[in-house]
Amino acid sequence: MFSPVESGNRATVNDLVCNAREHGLVGDGVTNDQPALAELVDRLGSACAADGRPRVIHCPPGVYSIQDRGTVWRSGVSLIGAGSGVTRFALSNPGDPTAPTPLAYFTTLQHGAERDNHIADCTFAGFEIDGSGVRLPSYDVLAKGLGLQYVLRGRFHDLYIHDTAATGLGCDFLQDTVVEGVLTVRCGRLDSGRQMGGAGIGIGVGGWGDVERLTITACTAIGNGTNGIFLELQKDYWTPPSGIRIVGCHAEGNTFGISDWGTDGLIVSACTMIGNLQAGYDVSAQGTAGVAGRGGIVTGCVVDRNVRDGVSIGNTPGRYVVRGNRISRNGRYGYREHDLAGDGEPAREIVIEGNEIWDNGLDGIHVDAAMIDGAIIDNRIRNNGRRAAAASAGGASVSYRATTLVDRAADWRPDGHRGKTLTVGSRTAVVTTNSATELTLAPVRAGATTAWAGEPPATGTPYRLPEAPTERAGVTVAADTDSLTFRGNRIWDNQDERTQTYGLWVTECGSCVSAAVEGNDLVGNAVSAVRFETVPSGGRWNGNQGFDGW
DSSP: OOSOOOSSSSOOHHHHEEEGGGGTOOOEEEEEOHHHHHHHHHHHHHHHHHHOOOEEEEEOSEEEEEESSOEEOOTTEEEEESOTTTEEEEEEOTTOTTOOOOSEEEOHHHHOOBTTBOEESOEEEEEEEEEEEOOOSSOOTTOOSEEEEEEESOEEEEEEEEOOSSOSBOOEEEESEEEEEEEEESOOTTOOSSSSOOOSEEEEEOTTOSEEEEEEESOEEESOSSEEEEEEESOTTSOOOEEEEEESOEEESSSEEEEEESOBSOEEESOEEESOSSEEEEEOSOSTTOOOOBSOEEESOEEEOOSSEEEEEESOOBOOEEESOEEESOSSOSEEEEOTTOOOOOEESOEEESOEEESOSSOSEEEOSOEESOEEESOEEESOOOOOOOEEEOSTTEEEOSSEEEETTOOOOTTTTTTOEEEETTEEEEEEEEOSSEEEEOOSSTTOSOSSSSSOOOTTOOEEEOOOOSOOEEEEEOSEEESOEEESOEEEOOSSSOOOOEEEEEOTTOEEESOEEESOBOTTOSSEEEEESSOOBSSEEESOBTOTTO
16 A cells, blocks of 8 residues: 555555645644645545545644544544654644534444445554643544544554543444554543443444454553453444454553453453552443443463552453463452342353462452352462551641552551551541551543542541451352362462461352362462351362361
């Protein structure tokens, strides 16, 4: 597409590659370049439709102001800049305060996008989108950086998208498409964290049928309103598609890091999910269709220091595999099996294998939803249950800043308050880490620079930190399990002051029916190897260290 071609009956290179400056765009940061861009896209799209030759718009260095409306994109038109920070599209809506103003969009609702009315062979590469100039009275899901639906053979690479009111790269139904090297920062700034969209990279799936061939690789998502990167089934009657991979990406400081809300067989590998407010990796039915992902594989990832849970999986029919990851220093559970939707349906054939799970605030693995034929095998689970005793104080030794509380008179156990909710009068904040005298607090929302709504509390204002739960196990079973395989795990605590009270705890709400519990070593926990408030029934219990006398 970029190579010169011979003249004659075929188009010349100048017909295929257009310099935006030679076609009405100014790039001075003041002139509204949207009308000229829209006219050029429409003209090149028509030319491509006529002769089947895709075109390229090359935008030299400059700031291209896009005001009051987005550009309806056309098939066969690519937009190429000179690099992020060099070619910048500044979105704003000074003439229409209700206009969401994406850079480019093509949607089902506005433009009739569908399988038979898709856009194809479009590349977006080498530029920056600044969405900070779009001011709206309320959240609008269309206020994206890029908002395209039904894209075939798309390429999105080397983009920097930031401060959009809604999702940064919010493109749905991407077939034979690659998203590579995209950096999204503080997107979804008008999303409270509870509305749809508002992510760094948000991809709706299911429109192409059973298989959508999409790769998301080497992308970074920081401080975005909902998810860093997520896949979301758009209709509850559609088949969750397979064929999607997320490889080598980084998600930090978002509400959720990476989420699977409705695919089948998603592969997530070699990713880092750090410091996200709810969970590093999330599988649930929270998306538009109310359908959770299933059959996925999460492998070779670092899931660390997330404010609540590391890996959170729930309301899935199952067959999810979490293998070979480091899941550490999260505020609550390392891995949590949950039932947020309250449907009571068990997850089948969940596999938690070969992970390093350590130093989490409460349990290493917490099973809080029914499982059938699950497997917890060959994991090393240690030094969890970091939370310490309650604390409270006020007076001259106590001071507050945007993201910290300092109590000079305190002597807290380092990270003993990780994941706790700090209460100061009528306000709350969540602790991410602590030293002997200082608490570091999570931002009030993803992308914020303060833990408080308004100014920090006044010096001396009393605070309260709650008590830690008495039981904090390596593995807690707090729901019904049937035919669980629990094999080859090493679960222990080797700290000077042990915090992981039990290796395995089956609560009064949990059960182990027909389990195969073999070859585990649970010696060295703070209280004992095991605690059974519900006595297991049936199964095989052989060759386990530390189980004597249970």
